[in-house]
Amino acid sequence: MKRIDADILIPGQGTPVPNGTVIIEGTSISYAGPTAEAPSLPHIDSYRVPTVMPGMWDCHAHFFGTEGADLTYLATTPTPVSAVRAARDAHTLLMAGFTSAREMGGIGVYLTRLIEEGTIVGPNIYGAGGALGPTGGHSDIHWMPESWRDDLAASGKGWVTVCDGVEACIKAVRQQLRIGAQIIKINATGGTMSMFDNPNHRQFNDAELRAIVNEAALAELAVGAHCHGVSGIVAAAKAGVTTIEHNSMMDEPTAELLLEMGTMVVPTRHAVDFILSLKGQIPNEFWEAEAAFAEKHWRSLELAIEAGIPIAVGADIMQSGDPWGTNGKEVATFVEAGMTHLEAIEAATANGPLTLGPRAPQSGILKEGYDADVIAIDTNPLKDITALGNPQRVTMVWKGGNLVKEPEQHSPVFPSMAPA
Ligand SMILES: [Zn+2]
Structure with missing residues (x-):
């Protein structure tokens, strides 16, 4: 058993408790509330910290283990290399205070x-396997022959799965299962950095979308839909997806629809800001296009918040290494x-x-x-929210009751994780 006493306990949902205590029994929480009312138990590991809160969730992660987001890296990075890099990135994420990741395509x-x-x-990683999309869409690798793409998917490196028509869409869901x-x-x-597919164009027709959502539901799986343009957001929401990812161009009527359908949004602003930070390092025309897109995306994010649509954090980091660990910057952005x-x-x-729908575990709340x-x-994030985007400020992490990060801890496996 473990006991954590804190100056402030932030439960994740509900009102923060000054002078709060969390008691852990095995893999779950047996008490979370005021220290004054906590049961006193002998022989228990105790810790005193400034703030205690639930481990965070990154609801739009990708463990690709490649040096860039270009799908060509799929073929040019040997699997053992990408696997070890992805393992390091997952470790970095945990040390940054994210005890769970919903992985939206990759080797999660x-x-x-x-x-x-x-x-x-x-x-804890809840993986999607390959991201489904139609031929010529955002899951396709347009610049290579189709046979090459299909061989790659079949080789187990399928971050992307191309499917056309109801039957193939149903099979693609079953393949991920x-x-x-x-x-x-x-x-x-479509995507923003793609060669041919346009972010304003929707992909998959209504029958395909419904087939995917219905087939997934048989296995109690939620569907998360990458959507930039309005027509795609509307179609995916009407088909019954659980989350809209990115949600870049949502307008007011669409916000009403999401509220009515109970659809959640994972805005992934971190990825937009990361690309903007690459000014001078990427071709200027790409950067200009991203900057124009970023303005629309920001308005859509503000509108989603104003409308009261349920929102989750997702950083959408696509390459290995940097900027893993800064995923929590998304919180301050919100x-x-x-x-x-x-x-x-x-x-x-x-x-x-x-965001996992029927498969949601009892997690994310101190209860x-x-x-x-x-x-x-090491501080109160209600006063300094940027602390959640800085792994150095996340001093301790318990996952499933196990202490996996302590102050001054040095990692023998991934030396770069040792505190500076
Ligand atoms: Zn993504």
Whole structure:
């Protein structure tokens, strides 16, 4: 058993408790509330921290293990190389206070197995397998022959799965189930950095979208839809997806529709800001296009917050290495876009599991019976929300009741993780 006493306990949902205590029994929480009312138990490991809160959720991760986001890297990076890099990135994420990741395409389904068997240390990963999309869409690798793309998908390196027509879409969902998917990811519009597919065009017709959502539902799987343009957002929401990813160009009528359907949004602003930070390092025409897109995306984020659509944190980091660990910057971004500090923390914690629909675990809240995924911060994030984007400020991490990060801890496996 473990006991964590804190100056402030932020439960993830509900009102913060000054002088709060969390008690962990095995893998779950047995008490979370005022220190004054906490049961006193002998022989228990105790810790004293400034702030205790639930471990955060990154609801739009990609474990690709490649040096860039270009799909060509799929073929040119040997699998063992990408696997070890992805294992390091998962470890970095956990050390940054993210005890869970919803992985929207990549090798996360395999990392889950390695983490659960204890081979590597990382967050709980709920992987999608390959992201589904139609021929010529955002899941396609347009610049290579189709046979090359299909061979690659069949080789187990399928971050992307191309399917056309209802039958093929149903089979594609089943193929993700076959490799252990716990969420289905679809690309329901084009992308912003793609060669041919346009972010304003929707992808998949209504019959295909419905077939995917219905087939996924048989296995209690939620569907997350990558959508930039309005037509794709509307079609995906009407088909019954659980989350809209990016949600870049949402207008007011569409916000009403999302509220009516109970659809959540994962805005992934971190990825937009990361590309903008590359000014001078990427071709200027790409940067200019991204800057124009970023303005629309920001308005859509503000509108989603104003409308009260449930929102979750997702960083959408596509390359290995940098900027893993800064995923929590998204929380401060939500505050800039209009959330209260408490709402932004809820987006990073309690809202996370909801993006998995029926498979949502009891996580993201400091509450009796919930998973003991708990973090300590060296300050009060209700006063300095940027602390959640800085791994140095996340001083302790418990995952499933196990202490996996302590102050001054040095990692023998990934030396770059040693505190500076
Ligand atoms: Zn993504």
